[in-house]
Amino acid sequence: MHILYAILIGPFVTMAREPAFLIEVLIGGLLAGVMYSLVALGFVLIYKASGVFNYAQGTMVLFAALTFVGMLEAGLPVLLSLIAVIAVMIVLAFAVERVVLRPLVNQSEIILFMSTLGISYFLVGLGQILWGGDVHPLDIGIPSGPLTVHGILINQLDLYAAIVAGTLVVALALFFQKTRVGRALRAVADDHQAAMSVGIPLKQIWVVTWAIAGLVALAAGIMWGASLGVQFSLALVALKALPVLILGGFTSIPGAIVGGLIVGAAEKLGEVFWGPVIGSGVEDWFAYILALIFLLFRPQGLFGERIIERV
Amino acid sequence: MKLRKLAVGLALTGAIGWATGGGPVFAQNEQFIPRLVYRTGPYAPDGIPFANGYADYLDMINARDGGVNGIKITYEECETGYNNDRGVECYERLKNHPPTGASLVDPLSTGITYALIGRATADKIPVVSMGYGRADASYGPVFRYVFTFPVTYWAGADAIIEYIGSQVGGMDKLKGKKIALVYLNAAYGKEPIPTLKALAARYGYIFTGYAVNSPGIDQQATWLQIHQANPDYVLMWGWGVMNSTAIKDAASVGYPMDHFIGIWWSGDNPDVEPAGMAAKGYKAAEFHGVGANYPVIQDILKYVYDKGHGHGTKSSVGGPLYDRGVINAIYDMAALRTAQKKFGDKPLTGEQVRWGLENLDLTDAQIKALGGEGLVTPIHLSCEDHEGNGNVRISQWDGKTWHMITGWIVPDRTFLREMYKESAMQYAKENNITPVNCAEVHASR
């Protein structure tokens, strides 16, 4: 009985007793969620256009950030470095399309998924040969002290990251809705063959998506790199995107954002309020259990279309 | 069909021949040290300086003295990536290296240490887990081939509590104080918890542990909780990216840095540099001095770096992890010298080096002669005690470099030894090990 009370009711009592702390945790979680979304966006873009679950997205985050810091340390000005990295990511997109995707066209999703493991290994090796295995501090001028608004503590870095992510999402949405390439991208995402039959060049579209995913990776790499330092572990941020993708769906940009917010908030609330009861460190699986319960009631996910099965 | 079998057979025998035979010819007057290192992967920022320090010291000894008492020291690095299975593979690959096999092995990972304890004991190769690994392996009668000098995590935890006691004005003032531990949710991070709990019972402070899941790139929940609980001191057992993230997050909730104390694996430049000036004031417990102003480090610069043979950059010499690599090598070479006194100046086997380690008595005078005064803590090992009474110092980051802010702190070993013994006997029971009788070992000398 005591255990049931501690798990089912106790945490809510604590929340009610300390509302300011609850809000603090909630805001912290939501902001952290935006950081997850930033990584998840890259996955969604590529999955939408080419049906590839890109295992190498985390490595692309690392590679982009390493290249950026490497250029800065070589003495290039910030703007020039940015342009150079973007150029590198575009070259990478071309290479991936030419060497990996084109020969594997029409293969099943799981094969394409596996091929991105190859890309991931390749980039890990190349990145470390080029830029070494050390930590490179990255200071983008965000103050690191505590920021208190009405007695509620906010992580400044996360706040700025949220702004960057928000801008990125709006820009991407505009790009998808208003430009010719964006419309072509959406057409490809809906149906490859139909898109090809109306004359949309599939190969170029793939290059464009991978290049955009590279840019998103760069943004994620800079924001996460400012917090962790640019080092190999940046590749591990991909892990954080996994529950977001599963909750928000692989094909929906709003899904990635909303999924990130939900996962971030749920994780932090779980860790802070349930952690002391069942043992700290629960945030790793808390989101998955929530997602699992949710999926039992709605198997098509948060933003998925209703599954209609035909034989 | 036959063709296929023939091809398989050929490939198999070819591959086996390839892995067993070949390789360059080795001189007989050499002592071989296998080097399990990690220069790539998520922990490379910490692994690189350590590996460089160790290798540079050996190069310096070979260049300056022509080896240890005329025996040239050779070594071969093997990349583990901080990965347990690769660590085992590296050990097996290098353990039979000519002329006498591996003299000893420094796993440089708590996980790899655990995996090697049984193997190395069977192979009669000593495992030197300097400031990591199993704390209870300090109890020599059970762990014959494992060495934990100069301090274990348990002793480190005790030393940090002693330091906090001195900060608050006496150990009796600890009563009612809140002390938190932020730890990596893994074997390594959990090591100090029993000690900290036992000490809490003795001194009356309130202990809370906060687990951070590997790799620890996201610790917001932890730091919000700490901000809410507002403990008087926060200790950290972190590794790799977890350290820099923790320091950054501590700064973002405004936790005072000078009340934040990391263990030695949380106290190097890669941990504080990403946080920039926010890390200023952060402290770490070390079992050695840091910096380049020691004669032995200067010798490395002179004999290795000035000749252009250094493994790293000149500016990386003197960092905490670099120095720790050097110190690891100093201890290992001192053990070789001790063993050579008994067995003669020739390449020694693992069993002989084990004797040297167990009888290692590195005094202040010897450390001074080696050029490591203030850098290296003296140790005195014996059959019963494989930890050797090493001491701890606290260092502080000033935004640019580390400074030693205390002298040597002596951990309370009488209390710790009971804990080592109890835990080691449990291991002995599970693994059918009969502890040796140290009185007999001493008598047979």
Place this chain on the structure above:
Amino acid sequence: MLYREVGQFRTSYAADQAIFPIRQDRIGMLALLLVAYIAVPLVANEYWLSTIFVPFFVFSLAALGLNILTGYAGQLSLGTGGFMAVGAFTAYKLATAFPGLNIVLVFVAAGIVTALVGLLFGIPSLRIKGFYLAVATLAAQFFLIWLFVKVAWFQNYSASGVITAPPRAVFGHFFVTGPEARPAYKYWFTLTFAAVLALAAKNMVRGATGRKWMAIRDMDIAAEIIGIRPLSTKLLAFAVSSFYIGIAGALWAFIYTASVEALAFDIDRSFQILFMIIIGGLGSILGSFLGAAFIILLPIFLNNLPNQLGLHVGVALVTNLQDIIYGALIVFFLIAEPNGLAALWRIGKEKLRLWPFPH
């Protein structure tokens, strides 16, 4: 020319249903087993036996288990690492609680416990399908690892949470675990587990059970309509698969590394084993073995290569080059044969049947 089945007539149903209907295959398999059991331990040194072959068999077994679930029954799982951990920790608890219990029984029991856990996490598969099912297995992965790190009872209250395999022997005095264990014994022990369980799997997948699994994989609604119960079929796949994976986990902890912490079975391990069955071949017993060899052994070979050639390059460069070459090889093999190494082998066999005449 030699690999030809001309003149081999199957005159009974039993002969037609044999596991290896072609005589050359039977001889080949027998020869392979003889080589594995007798020739390899005679020729190979300790390094090869204990650090190449033992992990290879262990991973083959884990891949086999996952292949049953994912390759045959079509249920994607990312919880392999977690289930391996269940096997390892159950074996540890059993071996230390009942020191007299035969080690083989310990491992089988560990497999059974893992099967039950697998069953539990397999229940959502009845409602959640496709990639979303990964949630259930990911929840298992993260929850189980957390559990084994957190609950001290699983590690017999050791301070660090690392478990060490106690020494155990088979047939009285042939130690297969603990420091006294000889590499050859370890090798034979894991080889036997791999061989017996592979045989069992081969028989399962070519019988009624396997057909049900494949029917569910290809289209579960259609399978349901022709009278296959999705509940029992899917859950059986989860249970059998987890049984294999659990034994693999126990072998990994006891025979290979001899001491293990829960983190050794993290999500990376799950991905690693998933990649084994993709590159080896989904829905193929042989593919599980080939995939394990590719993922586990190839990096070790690449890493050893410069040293064997007498080149002295820094370990960092070697490891990075190893990653680059390895990555390129993955893409190369996928382009060469997207259906996995087992498909390459099958094509090779077809060619061999006709050799030396092209038609």
